[in-house]
Amino acid sequence: MLKAVILIGGPSKGTRFRPLSLDVPKPLFPVAGLPVIQHHIDACYRLGQHQYPNKSYSKNCSNNDGDKYRVAEVLLLGYYDEDELENFLLTTTLSYPSLRIRYLREPSALGTAGGLYYFRDTILEPLDNNEPIQAFFVMNGDVCADFPLDEILNMHFNYSNRSYHQQNQPVLVTVMATETTREQSVHYGCMVVDKETNVIQHYVEKPSTFVSTTVNCGVYLCSTRLFDTMADIHLEISNNNGSFNQLCTPISNKNQQKTTDQVAVVMWMEQDVLRKLAGQSRYGCSSSCDDRLSKIKTKTSMTCGLALAATTNNWWSQLKTAGAAIYANRHYLGLRQQNERFLHVKTLSEFALPSPIKLMTINPESCYSIIGHVYVHPTASVHPTALLGPNVSVGAGAYIDQGVRIKESIILQDAVIGQHSLVMHSIIGRCAKIGAWCRVEGSTTCSDPNPNVAFAKMTPQLPLFNALDGRLNPSITILGCSVNVESEIVLLNSIVLPYKTLTRSYKNEIIL
Ligand code: GDD
Numbered sequence: 001m002l003k004a005v006i007l008i009g010g011p012s013k014g015t016r017f018r019p020l021s022l023d024v025p026k027p028l029f030p031v032a033g034l035p036v037i038q039h040h041i042d043a044c045y046r047l048g049q050h051q052y053p054n055k056s057y058s059k060n061c062s063n064n065d066g067d068k069y070r071v072a073e074v075l076l077l078g079y080y081d082e083d084e085l086e087n088f089l090l091t092t093t094l095s096y097p098s099l100r101i102r103y104l105r106e107p108s109a110l111g112t113a114g115g116l117y118y119f120r121d122t123i124l125e126p127l128d129n130n131e132p133i134q135a136f137f138v139m140n141g142d143v144c145a146d147f148p149l150d151e152i153l154n155m156h157f158n159y160s161n162r163s164y165h166q167q168n169q170p171v172l173v174t175v176m177a178t179e180t181t182r183e184q185s186v187h188y189g190c191m192v193v194d195k196e197t198n199v200i201q202h203y204v205e206k207p208s209t210f211v212s213t214t215v216n217c218g219v220y221l222c223s224t225r226l227f228d229t230m231a232d233i234h235l236e237i238s239n240n241n242g243s244f245n246q247l248c249t250p251i252s253n254k255n256q257q258k259t260t261d262q263v264a265v266v267m268w269m270e271q272d273v274l275r276k277l278a279g280q281s282r283y284g285c286s287s288s289c290d291d292r293l294s295k296i297k298t299k300t301s302m303t304c305g306l307a308l309a310a311t312t313n314n315w316w317s318q319l320k321t322a323g324a325a326i327y328a329n330r331h332y333l334g335l336r337q338q339n340e341r342f343l344h345v346k347t348l349s350e351f352a353l354p355s356p357i358k359l360m361t362i363n364p365e366s367c368y369s370i371i372g373h374v375y376v377h378p379t380a381s382v383h384p385t386a387l388l389g390p391n392v393s394v395g396a397g398a399y400i401d402q403g404v405r406i407k408e409s410i411i412l413q414d415a416v417i418g419q420h421s422l423v424m425h426s427i428i429g430r431c432a433k434i435g436a437w438c439r440v441e442g443s444t445t446c447s448d449p450n451p452n453v454a455f456a457k458m459t460p461q462l463p464l465f466n467a468l469d470g471r472l473n474p475s476i477t478i479l480g481c482s483v484n485v486e487s488e489i490v491l492l493n494s495i496v497l498p499y500k501t502l503t504r505s506y507k508n509e510i511i512l
């Protein structure tokens with residue numbers, strides 16, 4: 001049995017996603033009709049459910065193995081108030097009855113590994129059937145991807161059962177990796193990977209100079225024994241801190257060792273854990289794979305295992321800015337469409353399984369026109385003369401009036417788009433209202449990956465303002481919640497903060 005932990009952070013982070021995250025935590029922002037982290041949950045749910053007939057993991061697994069490698073519990077790990085996640089937990093629990101979904105709240109921001117270590121007992125705890133935990137996924141809540149969980153699983157367990165183990169070097173973590181350009185790589189965790197063994201030999205988090213074009217995607221499969229390594233790191237950090245200035249809430253005071261081990265310490269998966277594991281395998285240099293393996297030796301008595309990189313060409317991106325949400329919306333809509341089509345075919349076969357997701361919800365009687373991938377919530381109303389798409393998501397209770405044209409946009413819950421208005425490359429906030437004959441337009445795909453450069457990713461955030469003229473740099477247009485745009489207004493490349501009423505046109509501005 002597997003578990004998955006999704007790192008969702010807390011309210012102190014994510015300033016770049018404002019104003020969209022002012023009324024909803026970024027992990028719950030809807031992309032392609034689902035909260036961002038529901039896509040993670042969905043990927044976990046699909047794993048081991050025979051949803052991936054063409055991939056190696058399914059082929060190599062017997063049915064029993066499929067069950068053994070099924071994700072049974074998803075733990076959301078962060079430091080939001082419980083009530084911020086209450087509704088989400090309720091609805092996802094109903095949508096995925098075979099998964100147990102819980103929220104674990106850190107006492108304070110403990111970093112990407114501190115919270116994992118703090119809640120290690122809960123992560124390792126077997127569920128009702130007492131099946132032991134084989135391993136657990138850790139997923140950054142702010143990445144969007146076609147998660148190749150089956151491939152990661154395949155690599156992790158195949159290698160674990162092979163020679164590394166014999167060398168007393170168990171695989172403790174397998175990191176989802178991707179290629180980027182040389183210039184962009186430094187914005188991510190960079191890894192030097194042995195091409196034959198996939199062992200991570202060197203890891204640097206956001207290096208100041210070029211290290212490698214292979215980068216960490218923020219998705220990991222961890223062996224349960226990783227907690228032993230974390231225990232060592234925990235001790236080192238605590239000893240280095242001396243004064244325990246990063247420690248909070250001691251759980252036990254029985255003795256020094258116990259206290260050090262059981263208090264919450266800020267620890268990072270990247271800088272602390274991966275770097276430590278990568279340090280062990282720097283000695284592999286022979287041409288043959290087995291030779292390399294045999295040369296991977298324990299460096300110090302503290303060493304305990306290896307980290308592997310599972311490199312993928314699947315779509316992957318971070319969700320840091322609102323522009324990234326439009327990009328992710330496009331890809332997730334495409335993926336959902338594929339899965340639905342696949343599910344439809346599979347309904348007729350022995351692998352049939354119900355999907356918790358339904359993508360197209362067009363009312364056949366008042367069928368409006370669509371181009372490409374479009375998601376419309378069942379409770380939204382769209383006039384039959386409206387034209388939506390490509391890549392449009394319309395949230396619950398939204399109202400799209402006659403003659404409206406929308407493309408490459410996200411319309412959030414209860415928003416209203418008045419007659420004959422046009423919305424392009426924009427995000428329209430919850431309860432925002434756009435009058436008739438308006439034009440709301442963002443800059444086209446300004447931060448999209450350059451299609452002419454191999455492995456290019458989204459441009460990391462441009463500065464908000466142009467240093468020369470003080471104008472807003474090209475971005476999508478964003479209307480915060482409850483913004484009111486009067487009729488016949490043109491709004492180009494602008495960001496409007498919540499509750500504003502616009503009575504004139506704007507271009508390249510932030511309207512406060
Ligand atoms: N629970 C919890 N507690 N989660 C946290 C904390 C914390 O203290 N700090 C960060 N997170 C969560 C964030 O919510 C986010 O989902 C994820 O951990 C990543 O944290 P960031 O600090 O935002 O890192 P990053 O996105 O700049 O870089 C990471 O992801 C890249 C891929 O997207 C690193 O892992 C990079 O190496 C990697 O390339």
Ligand code: GTP
Binds near residue numbers: 013
């Ligand atoms: P920035 O540079 O400020 O964007 O920080 P960052 O890159 O470290 O933050 P990131 O984008 O990784 O977001 C971290 C986490 O903070 C997200 O996963 C969300 O859980 C959360 N978050 C982001 N924005 C907001 C917000 O406006 N309100 C709340 N409550 N949470 C947010």
